Amino acid sequence: MKLNLYVIADHLKGFSFESQFADPIMKGSLKGVLLFYSGMDLKTDQLYLSYASDLPEPQSVEAHYNIVCIGKPPEAYLKNTVNLLYLNSDTSLNGLFNAIEMIFQKFAQWEETLQSIFYQKKSIKALCEASLCVFENPISVYTSDLRLVCYAEKEKPDQLMLFNTSDTEKYMSIDEVNALKIDSEFIETIKSYEPTIFPKDAFGYRILLDNLRIQDIYVARICISETDQPIKKSDLFLIRTLSFYSELCLRHHDNEQYNNHPQNFDHLLFELLSNREVEVKLLHKYLDYYHWSGKDSFFCCQLPISSYEKSVLTANALSFQLSTNIKESCVIQFENAIVLLINLTRSSKTRNQHLGNLAYFIREGIIKAGVSEVFHEFSKLGFYYQQAKIAYQMGSVYDETLWCYRYENYALRFLIDRASEGYHPEVLCIPGLLWLREYDLKRSRNYCEVLKVYLENNMNIAKTIRVLYLQRGTFLYQLKRITEISGLDLADYQTRLHLMLSFEILEKF
Incomplete structure (x- = not known):
């Protein structure tokens, strides 16, 4: 070379x-x-x-x-x-x-070894191990979304080792991922086409980085950690040789997956999430892989992936953290979102308990979630994914400060928003309520409020007067005036239902 x-x-x-x-x-x-x-x-x-x-x-x-x-x-x-x-x-x-x-002979031999490893279709790990004599520091390879593919490190006492065998195929911890994705220097390294040195602030030691690209797409990176020896100036030049053969291996030999789902299971999930029918036998085959039943109790969450999450390539890392830390779950990326499906029957935990555990990942990850109701038929996943989407959409508008949006808290509001979209309240509201509202405005009364509290308390007089701090006689007089002014028959169920919906619609305006 x-x-x-x-x-x-x-x-x-x-x-x-x-x-x-x-x-x-x-x-x-x-x-x-x-x-x-x-x-x-x-x-x-x-x-x-x-x-x-x-x-x-x-x-x-x-x-x-x-x-x-x-x-x-x-x-x-x-x-x-x-x-x-x-x-x-x-x-x-x-x-x-x-x-x-x-x-010259040392580096000629090194390149010959790298060539031989490639032609023998060995792994990138073998390339890294053959390069320890050149860089004299631990060498690791991470995918673009921060999953450790492999590492090579000289033998040292355990307490001095940077890696251990259980680290392979793991994503960085959620804390490390969150720290990196707001680190401007780290973001700049993603764009780099030349070897760069990442400062020691994040990990306590410097790291020489070189990005691996396939068809100009950043897919992985080689990292040389400055823990054994100072990084040499020439390492920036030499790492390109290791990167060259690593890229060849990625192009010709690599078939890495980002989850442990059985083959074609992702496609089946895509079909279900898109509300398309799937073959029942095939569905049961994949559920058997998880030891699940199609009649177990489930709920799903939608965690939209922002353009920022995409740009710093941390969505897969979060997906991995969720799937490994939330037992009896299945995670997939769909429609620019992470979809988390949890089996309540097999996990022996309640929906509330799972959401409590999920809080750590969502809050720390600066991500929010829409959450579906519980359902009991796996084939209906698409319907409940829609619930999670609706919950996220509504919660983002009405409760921006929250991190978790449950469908049941937004179902009625969504229904009313969709039904009333594009219409004036005069079109949709029951006339008697509009007359009563006009009377209140002219006479400075609060009959609309009294009527609403009365209906919310199922027309129970004792509960209503406690809420309104009214005497019974005063309330009965006001109720009589309300029915006279509005002409409403409160004994009729459909009238009451229309009234309650009308109150909700008026709150929008």
Whole structure:
């Protein structure tokens, strides 16, 4: 593989030298090292080793040659026109040549190993393990949504290890995800096409990051954690080689899934959530996978994914946290939302208990949820998903400060909103109530309020007068005047129903 002088400088052990660099750190053009002799035709893809006294006249030296010399070079060489390392004059030329040649051989062998791993269709983990000798720090690979695919780390005492075997295939914790998605520096790393170093503020150590892309879409990233050795400048250049072979593995060998659902189960859930019929036998097959019955008790939640959640790619991480921490649940992403389905029968918990547990994930995740009623037939999932959607839509409008919107709290309001949409109250309300309302406005009375309280208390006189702080005689007189003014027959059920709906409609205006 082609190197640059940054790599040579970082891996040249046992020698003391000074350096200057003209090329950017990400440029690599060096194929090998040659001993310089007088009259040699210099090329930019070779590293030349020479005594300082044997270097050609300064005027014959052009920019961007790569030179390692023993002794201090002429002043003209120190004006940033070449990539240069220079050592003490008592350095052994043969020893220096051998040390540099060993660096080229080391990285040639590394690349050969990476190629072999790819052609043998081994995992990305094997690539990372083969790269520990290069970076000398723990190496990990995360999907774009913060799931740990694999890691490689040198053996150390347990208390010094950064990872353990149970970490693989896990998403970052909900606390880590929430901290990162509001970290502006982390958001910038998502956009990067070059290796970047993430500062130590979030985790206590710096991390060298390089994003892996397939068809220009960011799908994963390689992370080198600065816990064993300081990150070297040349690591930013070398990580691109590891990324190249990792991307090849992702394109040709990777078939990772984001959940543990059986094959085609997601498609069946999509059909149900879209209110389309599914084959009963097929449905029971998938329910058997969870040891569920189609007649168990369920409820579902809709957690809409904001454009921000999409941009920082944390929705899958939250989905994973929900599915692993809420027992007897199933999680899927549908219509720009996370859909959480919970089996109450199998979990032996109530809806209220589950929502109490859910509060931690929703509040910390800056996400809100619409919640359906309980239902007892899995095939009707689509209907109750609609309830959860309605609850979220209504709650977001009427109770913006809450985090959880239960359908039963908004069902009547939704019904009234839909029925009255586009109509004036004069069209929908029972006339007697409108007359009574007009009378109150003209005479400064509160007969409408009295009537409403009377109906809300099921026309129970004792309860009504306690609420209104009225004497019985006073209330009976007011009730008589209400029926005279409005002409309403309160003994008729349909009249009472129309009245209560009319009160709700009037509250909108």
